[in-house]
């Protein structure tokens with residue numbers, strides 16, 4: 413598990429002539445970079461917890477592993493206030509339209525974290541009830557398999573996501589609603 | 603050795619008991635489906651039995667056998683700390699059995715579950731519709747002839 417020196421990407425590259433002239437009172441950087449740097453340390457996550465992986469998520473969010481260290485401490489239980497969707501656990505076909513709806517309700521920019529092998533690929537639930545990986549429904553940024561994954565793995569995944577977010581550009585957003593949204597076969601109203 | 607429960611059942615419903623089995627306190631009676639409500643009432647109300655707790659209803663698909671299905675009831679007597687298992691064979695041609703909601707109201711959701719997953723019709727159930735799967739799902743997935751890859755997603759691809 414690598415620890416990333418966060419300051420480097422945004423601030424560390426500024427050994428230019430201007431900075432020497434201006435001293436430490438002014439900070440020069442690219443807007444993309446400074447925004448990416450801000451975003452990656454202020455995830456507001458929405459825990460979409462459906463199964464046993466939730467126990468591991470609790471230990472991750474609790475004091476021992478302490479997600480707060482990585483700037484994603486505060487779970488929001490309204491998708492409109494969240495920008496990181498944590499899909500934690502088995503997603504059944506009955507629940508799939510709800511997951512898509514939640515994803516569409518989140519404001520952009522937004523990222524999706526697939527927590528555990530069930531969310532990633534359906535895991536060993538290769539049957540009539542289970543979605544075979546949430547990437548058949550919504551775009552996924554990070555996959556962390558494991559049944560359930562160790563908190564260290566999740567933290568590693570989160571750091572990978574931070575690296576990814578730091579490199580994003582304005583033009584990467586918005587992504588729009590999930591492609592399957594129009595492909596519904598609902599006979600009941602949810 | 604027959605216990606009180608099986609002995610009393612045999613005395614009272616001699617024509618309806620197909621088979622009994624008892625092993626280390628684990629007791630089973632296979633009964634005809636026509637009598638299931640009467641048998642349940644008797645088990646609940648008889649003073650020496652008092653099976654007041656209906657723990658579980660489930661079903662089994664013995665595909666290829668006739669009768670194909672079996673509905674299984676697990677009962678528990680809180681008073682005497684005794685358990686009994688009642689099995690009811692159900693043929694595929696007449697896939698119905700009387701609902702026992704009138705005896706134990708708690709049977710409601712168990713019967714819906716057995717209906718949902720095995721397609722067994724519980725006659726007299728006030729609200730027999732799917733409980734775990736969704737409206738519009740076709741077939742009953744725990745039947746052995748439901749296709750292994752039979753996927754019916756509400757949204758997204760079949761996979």
Ligand code: SF4
Nearest residue numbers: 464465501528530559
């Ligand atoms: S990956 Fe394992 S622990 Fe996580 S939801 Fe699936 S079965 Fe449960």
